[in-house]
Amino acid sequence: MEARAKATVRWRAGLHIRPATCIVKLLQKYTCDVKLMQDQAICNAKSVIQIISLGAECGTSLIIDARGEDSQKAVEALKAFFDDYEDEDALW
Amino acid sequence: MDIKKGIPVSLGVAIGEAFLLDHEGYRIPKRFISNTPESIEREKERYKNSVEKAISELLEIEEKNKSNKDIAVLFMGHRFIIEDPGIQEEIIEKIEQFYYTAEYAVSHIMHKHSYTLKSLPNDYHSKRSIDLEDIENRLLKHLLGGQRENLCNLKNPVILVAKDLTPSETVILPQDRILAFITEIGGRTSHTAIVARTKGIPAVVGLNAATSQIRTGDIVVVDGGKGIVIIDPDTSTLEKYRLQQKKEQLRQEKLKTILNLPVETIDGYTITLRANIEEPSEVKLAMQNGATGIGLYRTEFIYVNEPDPQEENHLEAYRTALKDLKGNKLIIRTLDFGADKAFGLEDFAGEKNPFLGCRSIRLCFEKPDLFKKQLRAILRASSIGDVEIMFPMISSLEELLRAKAILEETKQDLSKENISYNKSIKVGMMIEIPSSAITADLLVKEVDFFSIGTNDLIQYTLAVDRINQRVAPLYKPAHPAIFRLIKRVIDIAKENHIKVSMCGEMSSESHYLVPLMGLGLREFSISSSILLSAKEMIRKITMRRAKEIAQNLLGCITHEEALDYLNKEFGSI
Numbered sequence: 001m002e003a004r005a006k007a008t009v010r011w012r013a014g015l016h017i018r019p020a021t022c023i024v025k026l027l028q029k030y031t032c033d034v035k036l037m038q039d040q041a042i043c044n045a046k047s048v049i050q051i052i053s054l055g056a057e058c059g060t061s062l063i064i065d066a067r068g069e070d071s072q073k074a075v076e077a078l079k080a081f082f083d084d085y086e087d088e089d090a091l092w
Numbered sequence: 093m094d095i096k097k098g099i100p101v102s103l104g105v106a107i108g109e110a111f112l113l114d115h116e117g118y119r120i121p122k123r124f125i126s127n128t129p130e131s132i133e134r135e136k137e138r139y140k141n142s143v144e145k146a147i148s149e150l151l152e153i154e155e156k157n158k159s160n161k162d163i164a165v166l167f168m169g170h171r172f173i174i175e176d177p178g179i180q181e182e183i184i185e186k187i188e189q190f191y192y193t194a195e196y197a198v199s200h201i202m203h204k205h206s207y208t209l210k211s212l213p214n215d216y217h218s219k220r221s222i223d224l225e226d227i228e229n230r231l232l233k234h235l236l237g238g239q240r241e242n243l244c245n246l247k248n249p250v251i252l253v254a255k256d257l258t259p260s261e262t263v264i265l266p267q268d269r270i271l272a273f274i275t276e277i278g279g280r281t282s283h284t285a286i287v288a289r290t291k292g293i294p295a296v297v298g299l300n301a302a303t304s305q306i307r308t309g310d311i312v313v314v315d316g317g318k319g320i321v322i323i324d325p326d327t328s329t330l331e332k333y334r335l336q337q338k339k340e341q342l343r344q345e346k347l348k349t350i351l352n353l354p355v356e357t358i359d360g361y362t363i364t365l366r367a368n369i370e371e372p373s374e375v376k377l378a379m380q381n382g383a384t385g386i387g388l389y390r391t392e393f394i395y396v397n398e399p400d401p402q403e404e405n406h407l408e409a410y411r412t413a414l415k416d417l418k419g420n421k422l423i424i425r426t427l428d429f430g431a432d433k434a435f436g437l438e439d440f441a442g443e444k445n446p447f448l449g450c451r452s453i454r455l456c457f458e459k460p461d462l463f464k465k466q467l468r469a470i471l472r473a474s475s476i477g478d479v480e481i482m483f484p485m486i487s488s489l490e491e492l493l494r495a496k497a498i499l500e501e502t503k504q505d506l507s508k509e510n511i512s513y514n515k516s517i518k519v520g521m522m523i524e525i526p527s528s529a530i531t532a533d534l535l536v537k538e539v540d541f542f543s544i545g546t547n548d549l550i551q552y553t554l555a556v557d558r559i560n561q562r563v564a565p566l567y568k569p570a571h572p573a574i575f576r577l578i579k580r581v582i583d584i585a586k587e588n589h590i591k592v593s594m595c596g597e598m599s600s601e602s603h604y605l606v607p608l609m610g611l612g613l614r615e616f617s618i619s620s621s622i623l624l625s626a627k628e629m630i631r632k633i634t635m636r637r638a639k640e641i642a643q644n645l646l647g648c649i650t651h652e653e654a655l656d657y658l659n660k661e662f663g664s665i
Contacts, residue, residue, distance in 0.1 A: 014214055017166065017169045017223055018162070018165050018166060018169065020169065021165050021166070021168050021169035021172055022165065024172050025168065025172075044178070047172075047176050047177075047178055048169050048172040048173050048176065049173050049176050049178065049179060049205055050178065052209065053205070053208050053209065053212075055209075055212035055213070055214055057214050
């Protein structure tokens with residue numbers, strides 16, 4: 001099973017530690033592998049350190065790429081997060 | 093193996109695991125473990141433990157900040173980074189393949205990631221490297237041995253390594269589990285040194301950078317007699333020191349054989365040896381080592397447990413001491429707080445020159461209520477045992493008369509209240525300020541005894557801060573000025589038929605003990621741990637010889653000449 005989607009970083013401060021933490025937390029529910037791709041760079045979306053090391057700024061387009069059983073659901077949830085998450089408003 | 097040299101302050105050899113007390117401001121040196129499977133396993137285990145502790149700490153923070161999601165999420169992020177399998181793998185690889193210590197591996201990997209973030213073009217992202225520093229510090233804190241308050245929970249005996257120890261810290265230490273002390277700051281008469289000698293714990297102080305070079309868990313050899321510290325000793329070195337330890341044990345056992353023999357010179361002069369104590373519980377050890385009383389009870393420690401001790405707190409302590417003394421003398425020195433021993437009493441803050449400031453008897457004059465509480469307790473104790481009172485830091489006749497007047501007032505108060513006390517309690521004073529040594533002929537008429545406190549006397553006479561390492565070499569007990577002052581005090585006391593003793597650290601060293609006897613001192617108060625070796629020394633010499641040595645020493649015109657002479661006379665100092 002594979003799933004892909006496009007997402008845009010809308011947060012003024014970019015994809016920093018707080019949204020990255022929320023992403024990792026959100027993906028803990030899913031067993032599939034999830035990657036974030038930005039131009040040449042690629043990272044494991046389940047690792048805070050890797051996400052913040054992308055240094056994705058506000059306006060950056062990313063590709064979400066998931067492989068595994070629940071990849072479809074994971075990509076949908078993550079896409080929704082990129083669309084809806086307001087920075088400074090954490091996900092619990 | 094790494095050999096370091098510090099200042100030797102308390103005899104004895106200790107071998108054991110280090111326990112680092114300070115983790116703030118550490119630098120992590122590039123250090124390696126040996127490449128055996130056991131040490132690799134041990135190091136990985138240390139790393140994993142630090143991870144576990146850090147995680148549970150972070151979970152607690154998250155829980156506490158539930159209502160503030162910004163903070164909670166930030167610390168959750170920290171936790172995710174610590175839990176990150178990628179990072180964990182990298183750190184473990186450094187340990188397994190490159191034999192890094194856990195500290196160094198953590199520090200190295202976190203720095204690497206921090207560098208990646210810093211080199212990102214976006215300013216906001218590059219500032220996030222602070223998070224990684226925070227994470228690194230958290231892990232290191234656990235690796236380096238945790239906080240001071242955890243000290244009481246020590247299970248195994250350790251060699252304690254710290255920048256410095258305050259008196260209140262030394263008090264809470266589980267002393268039965270301290271094999272030795274190593275500190276970066278201090279000298280022979282610094283507080284740690286005194287406590288170590290009192291308890292017979294080997295100690296080396298003034299060991300620069302000790303807290304950054306020794307880490308918790310390191311095997312360390314401490315030679316408190318030579319001031320040598322060996323980190324991670326090799327097998328033959330370990331063997332050598334184990335042997336030395338055994339020899340020392342045998343010597344101690346041999347010393348026990350003279351325990352019940354009189355303290356007298358070959359030609360029959362009797363010397364009185366008493367002990368210095370800081371807490372009443374130390375009386376037992378003193379008596380076991382043959383002390384005939386306590387020549388100096390430093391009462392400052394009463395203020396440690398109880399910042400504003402009442403009469404009853406004092407009395408309780410004195411009673412405990414008297415009970416174990418079984419009729420022997422107890423000389424109680426009234427409050428001698430100095431800035432060097434500040435226990436957080438408010439009034440020390442901001443003194444630029446604390447050793448010349450409002451300390452000791454001066455503080456008592458400023459706070460007569462505090463002073464009177466102690467005097468009342470001492471007087472009450474005088475009705476249950478052989479108690480004498482001693483005023484510290486007297487610098488003039490006026491001060492002595494003022495202290496005596498307050499004592500007189502207190503006596504009258506007690507009489508009015510029908511509380512019993514020894515009406516003819518003996519009153520003495522410390523000679524520890526040059527002005528009091530110089531005017532000893534005036535002071536002598538007003539006291540029953542002098543007690544020479546050499547630590548302060550030397551410091552004030554030579555104008556040397558004994559804790560300041562840059563001038564510590566100028567702290568010279570064998571300086572001709574010191575012997576002249578001491579001789580003067582002894583002579584004046586003898587002419588006026590009052591007792592004179594010495595309670596300073598100087599009399600703790602045999603090469604000074606003998607010439608001091610030669611100068612006419614017959615009473616000394618020293619640490620319990622060296623009572624027996626002092627006795628051994630005394631029993632080996634004649635008073636005639638001691639007088640000759642004292643005369644020769646008085647003839648030395650420089651400190652160096654005096655030291656050379658003592659070296660010749662007593663072997664290496």
